[in-house]
Each structure stands twice: as structure tokens, then as C-alpha cells.
Amino acid sequence: MVIRLAPLVVKNLLRNRLRTALTVASIGFFLFLFTALVSVLAALSDATRLAEKSLNLMVRDRYAFLSSMLPISYLRKVESLPGVRGATPWLLFLGSGRNEGELLAGFGCRGEVLRDTRDEYRAIPEEDWRAFLEDRSGCLMGREPMKAQGWKLGDRVTVRGTADPVDLELTIRGVIEFGMAADNFLCHYDYVNEVTGRRDVMNFIFLQVEDVGSVGSVPARIDAMFDAEAVKTKTEPELAFMTRAISLGANLHVIIYGIAAIVIACAVLVTANSIAMSARERTLEVAVMKTLGFRPPHVVGLVLAESAALSLAGGLVGCVGTFLAVKASGGFSIRIGPQSFFTVEPATVARGIAAAVLIGLAAGAVPAFVQARRSIAATLRSVA
Amino acid sequence: MTTRLGPPIIEIRNLHKVFRRDEFEVAALEDVTVTVPEGEFLAIMGPSGSGKSTLLNIIAGIDRATSGSVVVAGTDLTVLDERELTKWRGEHVGFVFQFYNLIPVLTAFENVELPLLLTRLSRSERRKHVETALRVVGLDDRMNHLPRQLSGGEEQRVGIARAIVVDPRIILADEPTGDLDQRSATEVLALLKSLNEDFGKTIVMVTHDPRAAACAHRLRVLEKGGMLPEGATLPGLAPAAG
Numbered sequence: 120m121v122i123r124l125a126p127l128v129v130k131n132l133l134r135n136r137l138r139t140a141l142t143v144a145s146i147g148f149f150l151f152l153f154t155a156l157v158s159v160l161a162a163l164s165d166a167t168r169l170a171e172k173s174l175n176l177m178v179r180d181r182y183a184f185l186s187s188m189l190p191i192s193y194l195r196k197v198e199s200l201p202g203v204r205g206a207t208p209w210l211l212f213l214g215s216g217r218n219e220g221e222l223l224a225g226f227g228c229r230g231e232v233l234r235d236t237r238d239e240y241r242a243i244p245e246e247d248w249r250a251f252l253e254d255r256s257g258c259l260m261g262r263e264p265m266k267a268q269g270w271k272l273g274d275r276v277t278v279r280g281t282a283d284p285v286d287l288e289l290t291i292r293g294v295i296e297f298g299m300a301a302d303n304f305l306c307h308y309d310y311v312n313e314v315t316g317r318r319d320v321m322n323f324i325f326l327q328v329e330d331v332g333s334v335g336s337v338p339a340r341i342d343a344m345f346d347a348e349a350v351k352t353k354t355e356p357e358l359a360f361m362t363r364a365i366s367l368g369a370n371l372h373v374i375i376y377g378i379a380a381i382v383i384a385c386a387v388l389v390t391a392n393s394i395a396m397s398a399r400e401r402t403l404e405v406a407v408m409k410t411l412g413f414r415p416p417h418v419v420g421l422v423l424a425e426s427a428a429l430s431l432a433g434g435l436v437g438c439v440g441t442f443l444a445v446k447a448s449g450g451f452s453i454r455i456g457p458q459s460f461f462t463v464e465p466a467t468v469a470r471g472i473a474a475a476v477l478i479g480l481a482a483g484a485v486p487a488f489v490q491a492r493r494s495i496a497a498t499l500r501s502v503a
Numbered sequence: 504m505t506t507r508l509g510p511p512i513i514e515i516r517n518l519h520k521v522f523r524r525d526e527f528e529v530a531a532l533e534d535v536t537v538t539v540p541e542g543e544f545l546a547i548m549g550p551s552g553s554g555k556s557t558l559l560n561i562i563a564g565i566d567r568a569t570s571g572s573v574v575v576a577g578t579d580l581t582v583l584d585e586r587e588l589t590k591w592r593g594e595h596v597g598f599v600f601q602f603y604n605l606i607p608v609l610t611a612f613e614n615v616e617l618p619l620l621l622t623r624l625s626r627s628e629r630r631k632h633v634e635t636a637l638r639v640v641g642l643d644d645r646m647n648h649l650p651r652q653l654s655g656g657e658e659q660r661v662g663i664a665r666a667i668v669v670d671p672r673i674i675l676a677d678e679p680t681g682d683l684d685q686r687s688a689t690e691v692l693a694l695l696k697s698l699n700e701d702f703g704k705t706i707v708m709v710t711h712d713p714r715a716a717a718c719a720h721r722l723r724v725l726e727k728g729g730m731l732p733e734g735a736t737l738p739g740l741a742p743a744a745g
Contacts (some may be wrong), residue, residue, distance in 0.1 A: 123620045124620060126613070127608075127609065130608035130609065131608065134607075403604065404606055407600070407604040407606075408606075410563070410565055410598050411593065411598070411617055411618040411621075411665070412590070412592055412593025412594075412618055412669075413589070413621065414589045414590075415585070417621070495560075495565040495566075496557075496565050499556075499560070499600075500556070
């Protein structure tokens, strides 16, 4: 029966082509948002999953995040703990380069500790690493600021401080080609500490433990070590830390789920409005079809099929469009923690398309049942 | 008339129909009794609001009697539920509307095929039935035309083809010539007459048009919801000599 009536469903959808096109475009836009949001959630979940396997940890002020400030003396204590392979201070320096409008974020650190902690650092050529480690004012510059500022390897550049009224004079010794650090730069902690007035503080400690077993025990030992100190610490996996940096303490999952739910609700309302208008315009035709022998389930099926087809078309436009667009561009440029680039997985597209069909069915339900229940005689009388 | 009349196919006794409008009740039909033998062409006339269409709807099973007995094609319609009524209607009754009521996005062929989609007929069987129905109404050369590409008379003939495609015993026509020019009306009436005489269809036709009524074997007149006695008429409603 559904197949027999399929041509009628298609022809009904094409009656008012402008309305159909606008509705498909609206649903496509909503499904684009939905697919993107689900992809963000998937990336966050991946980050959490990967965090459990990572040997990298971050230490911060237990009661502060963005304003976390730890004494440098903590670093030596952390380094000396059994199970810790290496630790580096992490001191944020905010400034601007040649283009004053563009904010540059850099971190003062100890490069030798970082070198083997992430793929993007391992990808930097050996001679560049050596040059960076041997040059006190050397830096590893991210690919993005290199492009934005028009810099090249070996350039001597000035980063004018915005938070601190001092400038960093840096020589670009290497380029970070990918990863989150590709947006920033790394330089030597001692140099930044000196230029900024030897306050001997750091924002965070980045450390790597020796094995997965230590990931569970070291954080508790570090935090216990500073429990009696004025500045207490919170030690957590690096990826969890990065995810928190994105969410800024809020429950990002809940927020994204909330936005996704609103997006879906909007899609349902848009589709329902379009289907309701379309069904209302055909009230007489439905009455005629019922006169010819079509029963309420046939009418419900027709309206729901029309609604689902409309929504599915929008879903295909939105989800597949997102998938292809992201694939063509090589990945989202949004950075979620260490997940610098993430893609729209086929499973996410399938989820979006399934959501589109459900949107259609939900949107068509009320108009379908209204049409199915409407009295034939009353409808015929109303147009006589 | 060459048609041989059979036993009663429509038997209505003491039919009452009351519409509720908010707290008011409006009697549309009062104590209507009428019998139609199989093979008859009955015309029902009456002023606007006299209950003609309501009577036709009740015979078709698309409206329900408030009280009384309605037996059509051997089935007591008052005891059927909606599902049974719809199934019964699809098998026994063809309905012709004043304004044709074709689906504008479907071709003449597809419009006529619509009732057959509910049957178990194969695609080729459906095609055969539709082509036959369209041939009967003289439109087998217009089957791929959309309603907007047809004249009013042609649209009504497609409507009649749609009504007869399931080969019903009864055809109910609600002012089938009411929206047509004289020439088209004549063609449609000739077609209905042919369906009655050549194919033995029982036809009940509601009309305002005395010339249309003249095509029927018999005329009954409704006034203010009541059926006038056999042979009685109202000024201006007498059928034209035919």
C-alpha cells in the first residue's frame, strides 16, 4: 500500500515547491546543527575515553582554573615523586604580534619534558628541537599564528604583552604543524619568568607519569602533598583538563544536549507547521479519498509518509551536506581540547538521518490524526 | 425505458437526521421513507437546505442516521462501524460530486485508479480496469491529462469513471451537472443514463436541474427535511419534458 501511494506522496510534496524547498532547507539547517553538535559530543566522549589511556597529567589550583597560579617550588616536589617521568611548568603569556588585533597565546615551559609527550611535538624535526632547546629566547611557533602574522622559520619576532606590560623577543626555531598547540607558541619558562619580573610562579604543571598504573595513583599523591599548603592542587588527566578548559566548569554535555534538543524541537515545529498547512489545504481531497474507500489508517499513513519524506530530504541535505563539507575541508577547524580536528563520522550522519525521520513522524502525527478523524460529511458540507 | 427493475436495493424507513449546532438541534431529515429498486434511476429534487445531500450521504454511508432504518445493497448501514462502512462503501457505491473533486496533481488515469489502489488488483489489472472505465466515459484518449488540462464536462466524466471503476451496483450523484454548461451537462446526463440502461447501475441523483431530473425514471421531492408523497412536486421543480 505504501509503495502504491508513494507517487501521490511525492506529487503532494511537489505541489507547493517553494514551501517544500523552504521546509527542506530549514530542516537541513537544523540537522546540520544537530550533526555538528553530536559530533562535538562524540569528540568530547573520545577525549574522555582517550584520557583514561594517556600518561599526561595537569596540576592546577584546586579552586581556580583560568586564574590558577602555583608557586614554582611545587614543580620540584612533583618531579621528585616516584612514578613521575618528567614535569614542566606551564606559564601563560598573552600578547600580540605584527598584527595587533590578533591575540597570541604562548606558554613558558621546559621543552625537553614536552618533546615526547604528544605527536605534534614528536613531528618537529630533530634539528629544530635542538635549536629551540639551545636558544633561551627560541620558540616553537604554531602553524596558525605563523600564517596569520606572515612569519617564517628563523624569524626574530616580538610578542608584545597584553596582560604583562613587557615584550618577548623570540626566534622561531621550529613550527608546530598540527594539534591544539598549532594555535599557540611554546617558549622557555626561564625566559618568560625573567622578562615578566621573576615572580617564580606558573599557571599549571604538566607532567607525564611512567605507566598507566601511575595515572590512577599519582594525582592523589600530588594533591595530598599540597593539602597543607596555602595553594591546594587538583591533578587530573590532561584531556579532562582540556575538556574542562573548553567547558569552563559548566557541564558541556548537558548544555550541548540541551541545544540539540532545542534544535530538534525547532525542526519538529517547522515541519509540523508545513505539514499542517499542506494537510489543511487538502481537507476536501482527504474527504473525497475517504468517500472512495480510504480508511483512517490510510490517511494517517499518507500524511506521515509525506511528513517523514519531507524531513528525510531535509535530513539528507543537512547531515550528508555536513559530512561532505567537513570531509572536503579536511575536518572541523573548531578545537576541542587536544582533539584539534574532528570529523563527522558516518554513524553520526546515520543518527542525524534517523533523527530526521523521527522529526517527520512526530511533526506529522497531529495533522495526520486530525485529518483521519475529520468527518467526511462535515467536510463535504463545509465546501458545498 | 428498457431497464428492468429488480428487488429493492435501497430501503429507507422512518429516517431522521438531526444536526447539533452548539446547544441547538436542527432536523435535516424527518421521517423519510423511500425505496429504490435495483436498476432504477431516481432523481431527488428539493430547495436548498431541504436535506437532499444529507439523504445521499446517508445512503452512501458517509453520514449516519439519527434514527430509522437504512438498508442498502442488503446491508443495514446503521449497525456498521466506521471501518466496516468504509469497506462497504468502497465495494458497493460510486459517488459523483458536483465539483468533480479530482486530485489536481494526479492525471485522469491516476484519479480513476485511486479506488483500485485499495484492492488486491495487480498493476496490469488496475490498468485494464481504468482504461475500461475511461473508455466508457469517452476519455480513453485523455488519460494522461491533469484535471486542469480538461474541461469541466471532461472532469466530471473522469469523476464518473472514478465512481464506476470498482464496478459498484449503486451510483450516487450529488448535483452532477450543477457546475456544468448545458452541453457538458447533457453529455454527463447521457452518460449516467447509459450507465443505468446499458450497465444496469442503480442511480440516485440529487439535482436542482429539471432537465436532469427528466432523465430519471422517477422523481421524489424533499421539502424541509420531509419527503413529499410520490408524484408530488413543488412549483419550479417539475422535471422538464424529456
